[in-house]
Amino acid sequence: MAIYRAHVLVxxxxxxxxxxxxxIMEALEAELSLxxxxxxVQIVKTGCFGLCARGPIVVVYPEGAMxxxxxxxxxxxxxxxxxxxGRIVDGLLLKETGIDETGKxxxxxxxxxxxxxxxxxxxxxINPENxxxxxxxxxxQALAKVLTEMTPAEVITEIQASGLRGRGGAGFPxxxxxxxxxxxxxxxxxxxxxxxxxxxxxxxxRSVLEGDPHSVVEAMAIAAYAIxxxxxxxxxxxxxxxxxxxxxxxxxxxxxxxxxxxNIFGTGFDxxxxxxxxxxxxxxxxxxxxxxxxxxxxGEPRPRPPFPAVKGLWERPTIxxxxxxxxxxxxxxxxxxxxxxxxxxxxxxxxxxxxxxxKINNTGLVEVPMGTSMREVIYNxxxxxxxxxxFKAAQTGGPSGGCIPASHIDTPIEYETLIExxxxxxxxxxxxxxxxxxxxxxxxxxxxxTVEESCGKCPPCRIGTKRMLEILQKITEGRxxxxxxxxxxxxxxxxxxxxxxxxxxxxxxxxxxxxxxxRDEYEAHVLEKRCPAGVCKSLLTYSIIPDSxxxxxxxxxxxxxxxxxxxxxxxxxxxxxxxIKCGTCIIKCKFAAIELV
Amino acid sequence: xxxxxxxQALREKAKKDLNLRNTEAGTRIIVGMATCGIASGARPVMTxxxxxxxxxNLNNCTVAMTGCLGLCKLEPLVxxxxxxxxxxxxxxxxxxxxRRIIVEHxxxxxxxxxxxx
Numbered sequence: 001m002a003i004y005r006a007h008v009l010v011x012x013x014x015x016x017x018x019x020x021x022x023x024i025m026e027a028l029e030a031e032l033s034l035x036x037x038x039x040x041v042q043i044v045k046t047g048c049f050g051l052c053a054r055g056p057i058v059v060v061y062p063e064g065a066m067x068x069x070x071x072x073x074x075x076x077x078x079x080x081x082x083x084x085x086g087r088i089v090d091g092l093l094l095k096e097t098g099i100d101e102t103g104k105x106x107x108x109x110x111x112x113x114x115x116x117x118x119x120x121x122x123x124x125x126i127n128p129e130n131x132x133x134x135x136x137x138x139x140x141q142a143l144a145k146v147l148t149e150m151t152p153a154e155v156i157t158e159i160q161a162s163g164l165r166g167r168g169g170a171g172f173p174x175x176x177x178x179x180x181x182x183x184x185x186x187x188x189x190x191x192x193x194x195x196x197x198x199x200x201x202x203x204x205x206r207s208v209l210e211g212d213p214h215s216v217v218e219a220m221a222i223a224a225y226a227i228x229x230x231x232x233x234x235x236x237x238x239x240x241x242x243x244x245x246x247x248x249x250x251x252x253x254x255x256x257x258x259x260x261x262x263n264i265f266g267t268g269f270d271x272x273x274x275x276x277x278x279x280x281x282x283x284x285x286x287x288x289x290x291x292x293x294x295x296x297x298x299g300e301p302r303p304r305p306p307f308p309a310v311k312g313l314w315e316r317p318t319i320x321x322x323x324x325x326x327x328x329x330x331x332x333x334x335x336x337x338x339x340x341x342x343x344x345x346x347x348x349x350x351x352x353x354x355x356x357x358x359k360i361n362n363t364g365l366v367e368v369p370m371g372t373s374m375r376e377v378i379y380n381x382x383x384x385x386x387x388x389x390x391f392k393a394a395q396t397g398g399p400s401g402g403c404i405p406a407s408h409i410d411t412p413i414e415y416e417t418l419i420e421x422x423x424x425x426x427x428x429x430x431x432x433x434x435x436x437x438x439x440x441x442x443x444x445x446x447x448x449x450t451v452e453e454s455c456g457k458c459p460p461c462r463i464g465t466k467r468m469l470e471i472l473q474k475i476t477e478g479r480x481x482x483x484x485x486x487x488x489x490x491x492x493x494x495x496x497x498x499x500x501x502x503x504x505x506x507x508x509x510x511x512x513x514x515x516x517x518x519r520d521e522y523e524a525h526v527l528e529k530r531c532p533a534g535v536c537k538s539l540l541t542y543s544i545i546p547d548s549x550x551x552x553x554x555x556x557x558x559x560x561x562x563x564x565x566x567x568x569x570x571x572x573x574x575x576x577x578x579x580i581k582c583g584t585c586i587i588k589c590k591f592a593a594i595e596l597v
Numbered sequence: 598x599x600x601x602x603x604x605q606a607l608r609e610k611a612k613k614d615l616n617l618r619n620t621e622a623g624t625r626i627i628v629g630m631a632t633c634g635i636a637s638g639a640r641p642v643m644t645x646x647x648x649x650x651x652x653x654n655l656n657n658c659t660v661a662m663t664g665c666l667g668l669c670k671l672e673p674l675v676x677x678x679x680x681x682x683x684x685x686x687x688x689x690x691x692x693x694x695x696r697r698i699i700v701e702h703x704x705x706x707x708x709x710x711x712x713x714x
Binding site: 004063084086148 | 601607610618627643659
């Protein structure tokens with residue numbers, strides 16, 4: 001085997017791959033062989049570093065230099081300066097500057113050092129397609145430990161003691177779930193992994209599977225041993241091609257190393273793992289719908305009980321955990337429940353991965369201990385809000401969650417506090433909004449999503465969410481009445497109470513939480529027919545200020561609706577009946593003569 | 598994988614290959630690799646260092662490159678920075694001398710006085 005003096009790690013997660021990291025890898029290969037360095041420098045394809053906003057990311061070891069926003073054109077310089085001559089290219093290095101609330105540079109902004117990575121421990125460090133690298137970082141040690149040193153009951157006790165709670169959203173204690181399944185007497189039991197990540201803007205599970213698929217494989221084997229199963233299924237959406245590919249490679253490698261299959265480590269324990277691809281239906285993230293889909297049936301939920309731990313896949317006891325939950329398991333086994341308890345809070349131990357997106361500088365993946373404040377995540381890790389705008393609210397939990405307003409930015413993030421605020425942890429999507437976001441429009445967006453994704457089995461969700469959406473559309477179009485707000489609340493309460501599954505039970509949350517914290521915005525839409533954020537098009541009027549207009553005609557020339565007229569001598573006028581409110585005129589006008597009311 | 602012992606063996610081997618990515622590794626050996634260094638033969642020196650380290654399983658030691666140290670007439674130059682931060686500069690290096698440094702300085706902790714600046 002060749003001996004390398006330097007490793008060049010290139011992110012090949014979905015984020016960086018779509019910003020050209022594959023081409024960068026090819027360019028690196030070509031450039032290295034051109035400079036005669038291919039025997040000395042190894043290129044390593046790795047998973048997500050988390051800083052997707054600054055991608056593609058390239059890290060060069062042994063120096064550990066992190067380059068951001070690398071372009072294909074930068075590769076020759078990088079190779080000839082850093083890899084040939086050993087001079088770090090300062091201009092391409094990642095600069096960590098954030099913006100604080102007052103719009104000034106934030107000295108505390110540090111994306112990596114303020115995080116604590118457990119689920120993402122290997123992401124961006126190892127090559128996910130090489131089992132040896134996973135093994136080098138203590139991979140499969142936990143499986144070896146449970147199979148040779150622990151009884152299934154001891155494994156469950158350890159997970160219970162750790163206080164690990166389901167990272168998929170609801171936060172049910174994982175160890176207790178395992179305990180229920182273990183108690184059942186059955187010839188066949190199953191373990192199942194929920195990788196059907198459906199919240200808009202959430203990509204934690206995808207990144208774990210792309211960056212460290214073996215951690216999920218190992219954890220599922222541990223879970224199977226604990227409950228007495230020997231077959232497992234990973235339900236993953238086909239929209240994640242890179243994750244599916246790496247998971248397949250991981251399973252194959254584990255099989256050929258004897259870490260999956262018959263008689264693992266000679267202990268007599270058998271475990272087989274299969275992949276089932278989902279077609280990207282949001283409802284299939286709900287456990288009973290997911291299992292129906294695995295069985296090849298239509299992805300629709302069913303009433304519980306019986307819970308999956310009693311009757312799951314093919315009517316057999318089954319446990320279903322989320323990807324991130326599984327990723328925590330090997331570490332808990334290796335380091336112990338007591339160690340895990342020292343991280344996070346009393347009721348929510350450990351860490352949580354958030355996919356931070358929206359109006360924030362460092363869009364990407366962040367893993368922090370539970371109980372970390374929203375302020376820390378947004379300002380110190382996330383780098384603050386771009387363009388000097390003010391933070392308005394953060395949306396957690398996707399279409400099932402709610403908004404947390406700026407006044408609660410110091411609340412520690414954990415399961416209970418988020419529920420008290422009318423939101424929920426969800427799978428970990430965190431969408432940051434600034435003053436330009438209209439909260440009514442946001443609620444409408446999420447409801448539109450749930451209406452489209454409702455499976456239609458139960459009327460409260462199928463009909464109720466549709467009615468709510470209609471009311472919201474009415475409000476955003478300026479036809480709302482004050483009674484509509486009350487109507488929304490009544491509908492929301494009934495849908496929550498009467499829906500069959502989690503999708504319907506949580507669907508009204510975005511409306512309820514925005515009504516709770518931003519009622520004034522709803523009232524402005526309804527009573528004053530005004531959108532304070534300037535988003536809802538029907539409520540906006542573009543007009544030309546006659547005194548500022550220089551009659552240049554640029555607006556008229558660019559108007560796609562041809563609704564601006566005038567001549568060289570008099571100010572131009574917008575025909576309101578034809579205006580489509582696209583905003584082109586305001587962008588084109590050089591004299592700030594167009595106002596938006 | 599038949600046994601835990603096999604897993605451990607694979608882990609040790611794989612760990613060795615990945616040692617490079619541990620930025621906290623102890624001793625650092627720096628080779629001057631600017632035009633002057635390369636012209637006077639720094640590349641075989643560096644290759645010898647890397648090979649010798651790998652051969653002897655010296656995992657807490659990394660080889661890095663740097664630019665011109667400003668003493669072009671003494672190139673190839675190699676600097677050894679021990680864990681305690683002491684810096685030793687070796688001059689007029691060759692592949693043979695580089696191997697000596699690994700044996701005497703890195704393994705046995707004896708600086709090669711005759712090769713020092």
